[in-house]
Amino acid sequence: MVKSLAVERAGSSAIRDLLEITEQPEIVSLAGGLPNPATLPTDAIARAAAAALEDDPLGALQYGPTEGYRPLRRWVAGRHGLAADPHGEEHVLVTSGSQQALELLTRALVDPGGLVALADPAYVGALQALRAAGVDLAAIPADGDGLCVDALADRLATGERPALVYVVANFDNPSGSTLSAERRVALAALADRYGFWIVDDDPYGDLRWHGEAPVPLRELTDRTITLGSASKVLAPGLRVGWAVAPVEVRRAMTTLKQSADLHTSALTQQIVHRTLAEPGFLEGHLVTLRTTYQAQAEHLVGALRTKLGDRMTVPEPDGGMFVWAELLDTTADSAQLLDPAVAAGVAFVPGAAFGVERLHPTRMRLSYATADAASLDLAVDRLAGVIPAP
């Protein structure tokens, strides 16, 4: 009686169990996508909370509109090329993290049994939300330039009709890849031709420390829904994210959000707006984040190449939070390495967790975001003791 289809579809809680295990202080976790605690701007958040409750207690504590706090919606619109549009905020829905945005838009745009295309491997949280919604998944291959849009085009040519194509175009989770400019143009053209929606889940785009960002998908086609979040640039515990979408899509999502949770916390929306919109704050904070993550990424990649270079290949990230390492032993199974790794005091996420159709047994996602350099060294030493030498 207890488990409905929705619960069954949402699947196991293996990742949640893993993240709980890695909360043990003796384990160095490369598993989660948690910001480095030292980067959390606690003082700015405390000032914003105090100011919101002092200046606008009713706005922070009373029921608010389902669409979100209007100044935050305006700020988000401005960051997404809508600054000149007097009704730009009509494109914006504030959500309880971008996870909720994905869940709402899936339910708003895809009926159960409908089709969603996405890269294989794909973000675990997206897989959970999509599977819980009862949609079918079309797994598209991906490489260092992101989703293989040619392969998607072939599937479309055979008559497959996804309602959505989901991408993390900037610093993909788990693969770290960025969708190339050429593929963005091609993907946008396919969206216009076949009438599907592109969901560009973009929590990491601001965390680029090297190279130029390709043109955003939203500038290439109106059939783009961009998801953003305060989790990686401010603090995940606030649970504030957003969707920027065509107004008709935003309205459909709003209807579902009203029955899902009425609205996102008015207080945390005010905190996010007061910090992110404070002149100079975000630019300065992004410099801190990029510098921190670049240093940690270079440290992790360097240590992995030094101590495990004979056993894995490790790409050099230009941004984001993840390295998608590949074991050179083609018979390896990273899922079977996890228990010994945790026993040795280090955690990662095995490739299988991100599998849509394939298991990615030679892959492991390693996050350099959370741990400092000394902890990263310790983690690599422990990994080296667990991954068999060639």
Added chain:
Amino acid sequence: MVKSLAVERAGSSAIRDLLEITEQPEIVSLAGGLPNPATLPTDAIARAAAAALEDDPLGALQYGPTEGYRPLRRWVAGRHGLAADPHGEEHVLVTSGSQQALELLTRALVDPGGLVALADPAYVGALQALRAAGVDLAAIPADGDGLCVDALADRLATGERPALVYVVANFDNPSGSTLSAERRVALAALADRYGFWIVDDDPYGDLRWHGEAPVPLRELTDRTITLGSASKVLAPGLRVGWAVAPVEVRRAMTTLKQSADLHTSALTQQIVHRTLAEPGFLEGHLVTLRTTYQAQAEHLVGALRTKLGDRMTVPEPDGGMFVWAELLDTTADSAQLLDPAVAAGVAFVPGAAFGVERLHPTRMRLSYATADAASLDLAVDRLAGVIPAP
């Protein structure tokens, strides 16, 4: 392409539009269930926010467990008769308002096309969540003692098998009625016999200023899921609620919550825990709330009986936030009175908004929670100018 079945089912946004209209300052709104702004404990919340960010910034700002902040879960368990259970918090899921709890448990326990029984009239937010989930609704009559459990028993005897029976057993929204002790016993016995779950949505139980509360349903059968909220006893803008449920149900809801929004804001959970668990705070604040709402209820009922006693009957509430007034003109349609009422500067919610199968045209829900005495007088004067004399 934009509107899925889920959006269609979730229905129109008439109530949201109404609540937006009533934000205009020249309108006295008896429409929403918003706490009187004067009762919001802004200082206590500001102190709690500052303390959380000072004492436990990581706990307030980093990702947290999907189940919720453990000290808050323990506190909720203690308020629900589980203080002596060393694992009492395992029964508790913290949610983004009790609205989310209802949505999650519906998806966890009822597949699309399954049956949910509830009183007609019923809470609008419940109707939206249930309809969005695609479940069928069995409308059960209700009277001044709440859901007519005999009528439910008759339906069960004919072979109908609801997966859930939804009640607001204390100070129902919209009817204001409290489910009698006898009916609680009978409902619990039916749950045990037929194996359905009782959802006892209880945001108003603490707002009782007269009489004794009947025994809680959770003490009568283990097949009870109790929903609670900080919205009415603290502040709705925090969006913190909870479900207290058998562990297997709590686990199924947790799986769906993970894909819905990962977890509820860690900061607002800490604020709610630090205020509600502070010795003496809640007891004192509930005295303030009960005194305020009792005075406002008596003021509204008195004014309605004085100025509209020839046109409506008005029950005297013992708690909660709502009066479910009945127009004496049996041909009246409260939905048609709304536009002239808003034009005259007063808003209410017409009975039709709460209809499951019936339209309740002679009914109107009037909230005395938000407005002070002078505004309530103004509202009644304006209503008297709109409701036709006999």
